[in-house]
Amino acid sequence: AQSVSQHNHHVILSEAASLELGCNYSYGGTVNLFWYVQYPGQHLQLLLKYFSGDPLVKGIKGFEAEFIKSKFSFNLRKPSVQWSDTAEYFCAVNAGDTGRRALTFGSGTRLQVQP
Amino acid sequence: SQTIHQWPATLVQPVGSPLSLECTVEGTSNPNLYWYRQAAGRGLQLLFYSVGIGQISSEVPQNLSASRPQDRQFILSSKKLLLSDSGFYLCAWSPTGKGYTFGSGTRLTVV
Numbered sequence: 324a325q326s327v328s329q330h331n332h333h334v335i336l337s338e339a340a341s342l343e344l345g346c347n348y349s350y351g352g353t354v355n356l357f358w359y360v361q362y363p364g365q366h367l368q369l370l371l372k373y374f375s376g377d378p379l380v381k382g383i384k385g386f387e388a389e390f391i392k393s394k395f396s397f398n399l400r401k402p403s404v405q406w407s408d409t410a411e412y413f414c415a416v417n418a419g420d421t422g423r424r425a426l427t428f429g430s431g432t433r434l435q436v437q438p
Numbered sequence: 439s440q441t442i443h444q445w446p447a448t449l450v451q452p453v454g455s456p457l458s459l460e461c462t463v464e465g466t467s468n469p470n471l472y473w474y475r476q477a478a479g480r481g482l483q484l485l486f487y488s489v490g491i492g493q494i495s496s497e498v499p500q501n502l503s504a505s506r507p508q509d510r511q512f513i514l515s516s517k518k519l520l521l522s523d524s525g526f527y528l529c530a531w532s533p534t535g536k537g538y539t540f541g542s543g544t545r546l547t548v549v
Contacts, residue, residue: 369537
């Protein structure tokens with residue numbers, strides 16, 4: 324079975340600082356990778372996803388993530404955060420080569436951006 | 439277009455009472471359906487998934503059960519709620535496993 328680790332549980336940054344949130348997964352087969360964001364009081368929203376191809380994927384709101392297969396990682400980055408990026412961020416994977424196709428989520432990272 | 443409906447939005451139930459949360463999907467057929475729970479301070483945990491009518495897979499042994507009586511209906515139930523069942527319950531669907539749509543969630547408080 325897959326598992327996902329997000330090592331940063333709570334991150335506090337000032338506006339304009341750069342962001343990198345770590346995500347590591349364990350699964351030996353093909354994976355699909357996702358980052359979701361949950362703003363306070365709102366639903367889960369997809370930030371970006373990786374299925375295949377260019378390992379550097381760009382998502383909404385200036386976020387990007389890089390899939391490094393050798394490190395089993397899919398870290399999320401943003402060069403300059405804004406106060407409106409305050410939210411909880413979840414990394415998720417599913418096994419691309421099984422019929423289960425359920426997402427396995429990390430425990431989440433709470434990002435607090437201070438003005 | 440496809441939409442997903444989940445209700446109720448909030449629920450306060452006493453310990454030992456039954457539970458029924460419903461999720462329905464519109465605009466698609468034979469979707470994969472999922473129930474997740476987000477406990478306070480924790481991530482999303484997959485509870486059940488279904489690839490078809492009457493087909494339910496349980497991920498975590500617990501006090502809950504799920505049923506899929508119709509193609510686009512997914513129900514989460516309990517006969518007797520425990521305090522530990524409190525949390526935020528999310529229904530989701532996916533046609534292919536490469537895109538997921540989440541419902542608006544139900545915040546359950548067991549008192």
